[in-house]
Amino acid sequence: MSDYDVVVIGGGPGGYVSAIRASQLGLKAACVEGRGALGGTCLNVGCIPSKALLHASHMYHESVHNFGRMGLRTGAKAFDWKKMLAYKDGAIEDNTRGIEFLFKKNKVDWIKGWGRVHSKGKVAVGDKIIEARDIVVATGSEPSVLNGVEVDEEVVVTSTGALRLSKVPKSLIVIGAGVIGLELGSVFARLGSEVTVLEYLDHALPGMDGEISKNAQRFLSKQGLKFKMGAEVRSVLRKGNGAEVEFKLRKGGGVHSVAASTVLVATGRRPVVKGFGLEEAGVELSGSGAIKTDSRLGTSVPGIWAIGDATDGPMLAHKAEDEGMAVAESIAGKAGHVNYQVIPSVLYTHPEVAMVGKTEEQLKEEGKEYGSGKFSFMGNGRAKAVFASNGFVKILFDKSTDRVLGCHVIGPSAGELIHEICVAMEFGAAAEDLALTCHAHPTFSEAMREAALACGGGAIHA
Numbered sequence: 001m002s003d004y005d006v007v008v009i010g011g012g013p014g015g016y017v018s019a020i021r022a023s024q025l026g027l028k029a030a031c032v033e034g035r036g037a038l039g040g041t042c043l044n045v046g047c048i049p050s051k052a053l054l055h056a057s058h059m060y061h062e063s064v065h066n067f068g069r070m071g072l073r074t075g076a077k078a079f080d081w082k083k084m085l086a087y088k089d090g091a092i093e094d095n096t097r098g099i100e101f102l103f104k105k106n107k108v109d110w111i112k113g114w115g116r117v118h119s120k121g122k123v124a125v126g127d128k129i130i131e132a133r134d135i136v137v138a139t140g141s142e143p144s145v146l147n148g149v150e151v152d153e154e155v156v157v158t159s160t161g162a163l164r165l166s167k168v169p170k171s172l173i174v175i176g177a178g179v180i181g182l183e184l185g186s187v188f189a190r191l192g193s194e195v196t197v198l199e200y201l202d203h204a205l206p207g208m209d210g211e212i213s214k215n216a217q218r219f220l221s222k223q224g225l226k227f228k229m230g231a232e233v234r235s236v237l238r239k240g241n242g243a244e245v246e247f248k249l250r251k252g253g254g255v256h257s258v259a260a261s262t263v264l265v266a267t268g269r270r271p272v273v274k275g276f277g278l279e280e281a282g283v284e285l286s287g288s289g290a291i292k293t294d295s296r297l298g299t300s301v302p303g304i305w306a307i308g309d310a311t312d313g314p315m316l317a318h319k320a321e322d323e324g325m326a327v328a329e330s331i332a333g334k335a336g337h338v339n340y341q342v343i344p345s346v347l348y349t350h351p352e353v354a355m356v357g358k359t360e361e362q363l364k365e366e367g368k369e370y371g372s373g374k375f376s377f378m379g380n381g382r383a384k385a386v387f388a389s390n391g392f393v394k395i396l397f398d399k400s401t402d403r404v405l406g407c408h409v410i411g412p413s414a415g416e417l418i419h420e421i422c423v424a425m426e427f428g429a430a431a432e433d434l435a436l437t438c439h440a441h442p443t444f445s446e447a448m449r450e451a452a453l454a455c456g457g458g459a460i461h462a
């Protein structure tokens, strides 16, 4: 008899969800986590703290720019960075404690320490060996820092250091116009930093629909972020109290440099797969260096499974959670399933950006006959009333079947609105199904219906 049916290595969104679901399915489950708190990168140094700072800095921005327009008088506009950080830390603690509570409620044991795959069916934590019939590897990812760049998490920082800077930098260089760069760049621009974003590609937000990424960059430029596109960063050197970044312009050439008090390296993340016994156990990696899994999330070694950022696919907490549930179901002998075609993606800037399904660029590449219906938030009464009319909704549909193929939103609450389309896509809905669905007035959601109407006979308020 093993100590456990399932031992999960890693207590992030993939790992903790997997342990809870396993226990709910009647399996004896434990989760090994060495960080002082559960929740992984997402809750401790990622999604949750960044959303807290995005919220606080947005409130400050609103107080400066929009309160007066609504007749609100609140005296001198100022903020206390230390208190803002304390609020952020409170949000982390609230959430990580919540997972501890859920573990107790669901009878999942938290084994404190760093886990290693000892051999098939055995996990080592310190000098203890725990026997498990099945092992789930959910070790997540870590920032992938450019060669030759030394991160000290004070002046040259990754997202982890950026979330606990001792003060708001006077100037900030962000390397990489991906999600992390634009979210954290927004936070500091709102709080008064001069923010310059250096991006290798000629567009921001790789993987997003081109029209959306162009508009996101335009709105963020209006908020004060400066962009240098086609800029390949070569080195970052500490200079005085700050740092100097050297980059080469891909078009036109020439090596340039720019200095700032803080540099944020946001050039992607890589899976954590080394140093805990995977190789020794014979677990194969994929071409990209992630853990190779089959359609049931099994690795090349029977009894060892893998989920989340440590495997291939989008590095998103909700993708990991879905895989966490599916793997527990597979282990319990059920049909665990993840629909990779319907995984939304959200950028929590202002306005928010959200997408699900195919981009126009992907559909063109596939040679698909598609149509699109668009609606601007300028025609949405609620958005106009709350200074949120920047942005639009674009629904992409199959020209022959009217089936929804994708949706791209930039605008108020985009990250919430997108789920209407996720549900529609799960049910294989046509754009007409959305257009025929009554939407409450006045809501931002009406823009979704109007975009669906624009896929057919036409929107009303356009």
Ligand code: NAD
Binding pocket: 146, 175, 176, 177, 178, 179, 180, 181, 183, 198, 199, 200, 201, 204, 205, 206, 231, 232, 233, 234, 266, 267, 268, 269, 314, 315, 316, 345, 346, 347, 348
């Ligand atoms: P990213 O892949 O989204 O963006 C990295 C950017 O850096 C790219 O645009 C790339 O072209 C650029 N880059 C790479 N090398 C460069 C160089 N030498 N010079 C200039 N630019 C260079 O990565 P990220 O923003 O670091 O995020 C990492 C992961 O975390 C992503 O997979 C992301 O999905 C996830 N994440 C998601 C959210 C969210 O869903 N809101 C938030 C944060 C992080």
